Every structure is written in structure tokens, then in C-alpha cells.
Amino acid sequence: MLDVKNISAFYGDAQALEDVSLSLQPHQVTALLGPNAAGKSTTLRVISGTVAAASGSVSLESQDITKMSPAERVNLGIVHVPEGRRLFGSMTVEDNLILGGYSKRKDRKTTQRLEKVYDLFPRLAERRKQEAGLMSGGEQQMCAVGRGLMADPRVLMIDEMSLGLAPVIVTQMFQIVRDIADTGMTVLLVEQHVKHALEVADFATIIDGGKTRVSGTAEELRNSDTVRESYFGS
Numbered sequence: 590m591l592d593v594k595n596i597s598a599f600y601g602d603a604q605a606l607e608d609v610s611l612s613l614q615p616h617q618v619t620a621l622l623g624p625n626a627a628g629k630s631t632t633l634r635v636i637s638g639t640v641a642a643a644s645g646s647v648s649l650e651s652q653d654i655t656k657m658s659p660a661e662r663v664n665l666g667i668v669h670v671p672e673g674r675r676l677f678g679s680m681t682v683e684d685n686l687i688l689g690g691y692s693k694r695k696d697r698k699t700t701q702r703l704e705k706v707y708d709l710f711p712r713l714a715e716r717r718k719q720e721a722g723l724m725s726g727g728e729q730q731m732c733a734v735g736r737g738l739m740a741d742p743r744v745l746m747i748d749e750m751s752l753g754l755a756p757v758i759v760t761q762m763f764q765i766v767r768d769i770a771d772t773g774m775t776v777l778l779v780e781q782h783v784k785h786a787l788e789v790a791d792f793a794t795i796i797d798g799g800k801t802r803v804s805g806t807a808e809e810l811r812n813s814d815t816v817r818e819s820y821f822g823s
């Protein structure tokens with residue numbers, strides 16, 4: 590569905606990615622894992638086009654999108670829910686959600702998409718008129734994922750969804766991600782919460798030091814002693 594091939598990327602002179610490759614299978618959840626500063630967020634930025642690839646390619650269903658703008662990629666269905674939620678805190682939940690569908694506003698399906706988001710996250714329906722900045726961390730994360738869904742993604746990328754959330758909310762959010770993939774969406778999850786991520790994911794890739802280290806099914810990675818000892822500390 591989406592192929593990242595031999596990507597390198599820089600911030601100024603500092604190289605953040607070297608030869609990173611990653612494949613997403615349609616309608617599956619892939620977890621992108623690795624230690625701090627491994628290059629996980631940068632990989633998502635290269636896919637969404639907010640950081641340029643210095644070499645390598647990104648393609649969506651065999652169409653090369655490496656040189657496309659972020660807006661063109663959103664129109665193709667690549668949607669990035671960034672780390673830290675980045676909501677408009679003084680706007681209502683509903684207005685934040687509607688903004689997520691901005692690029693699709695001409696297709697007049699905003700209401701249907703809002704209803705779908707509210708079905709997935711009933712908590713957001715209850716709080717639709719509340720200022721987003723006044724909600725709990727978990728509710729804000731639901732709003733950030735919901736806003737991403739409003740753009741009608743084919744590939745939904747979520748960065749550090751579980752960061753700072755209570756365990757019970759983390760479990761709920763992972764279940765919702767699974768449900769989203771089961772509706773036919775392709776999901777790429779960047780996660781520090783390795784155990785949960787490998788439980789919900791179908792595939793996983795580990796990057797470290799800006800390089801791809803291991804890729805396989807989530808089950809293979811869960812059962813690999815080498816992977817566990819090298820990357821997950823047990």
C-alpha cells in the first residue's frame with residue numbers, strides 16, 4: 590500500500606535517517622518502534638512530506654509521491670496525527686474536528702464523517718461544544734485522532750498516541766485503532782508503549798540510530814528473544 594524505500598533525511602547538517610525502508614500492508618496496523626531519537630517521528634514527517642527526503646522514495650500504491658507537497662499527500666489520503674495532539678485549545682471539539690476535514694469540504698460529507706467520529710468516540714459527542722483545551726489528555730488525544738479521521742484517510746499515521754495517558758485510556762485507544770484498521774484503513778503507529786503496540790499491530794519495524802534494524806510480523810517480533818533483549822529490555 591505504502592512503500593518507503595532507502596530514505597535518508599537531514600535537519601540542517603544533522604542526519605536523522607539513513608537508508609530507512611518500511612512497507613505498509615493494506616488494512617493492517619504497522620507499529621514503528623525504537624528508542625528515543627531513533628528517527629520514528631522523522632519517518633512519519635518524510636511520509637507526510639513535512640520533512641523532505643534527501644534520497645530514497647515514498648510511494649503510495651506504486652505512485653511515487655516523494656516530491657509531492659504535504660497538501661497533495663493529504664488529498665491522496667495520507668494523514669498524520671502528530672505527537673502532542675496540536676489541537677486548537679480555544680476552539681470547540683467540533684470545530685477542531687471540522688478543521689480536520691477542511692481539504693474535503695467540497696464533498697459535503699462533513700456531517701457523515703462527524704457522525705462516524707462520534708460513533709467511535711462517544712465521549713467527543715458528549716463534549717462537542719466544549720473548548721478542546723479544557724478536556725483531559727485522553728479526550729484531547731481522541732479529538733486529535735478524530736480530526737485525522739475527518740480527512741478521510743487511506744493511511745492514518747499516529748505519533749505517540751499513548752504518551753502521558755492513563756493505562757485504562759491507553760487500552761481503549763489501542764482497541765479503537767484496531768477497530769479503525771478493521772474498517773479498511775491502513776494504520777502506522779509510532780509508539781513507546783511497545784507491549785501494547787505489538788499486541789494490536791499486525792506488523793512492526795524497529796528503527797534505531799536513524800536506520801531500519803528489524804521488520805516482521807508483530808508475532809515474530811514478540812517472540813524474538815534477540816529483539817526483546819536488544820530493544821524492549823526483557
Ligand SMILES: Nc1ncnc2c1ncn2[C@@H]1O[C@H](COP(=O)(O)OP(=O)(O)OP(=O)(O)O)[C@@H](O)[C@H]1O
Binds near residue numbers: 624630631
Ligand atoms: N526539528 C528538528 N530539528 C533538528 N533536529 C531534529 C528535529 N526533530 C528531530 N531531530 C533530531 O532527529 C533525530 C531523530 O528524531 P525523531 O524525533 O525523529 O526521533 P524519535 O524516534 O521520534 O524520538 P522520540 O521518541 O524521542 O520522539 C534526533 O537526533 C533528533 O534530535
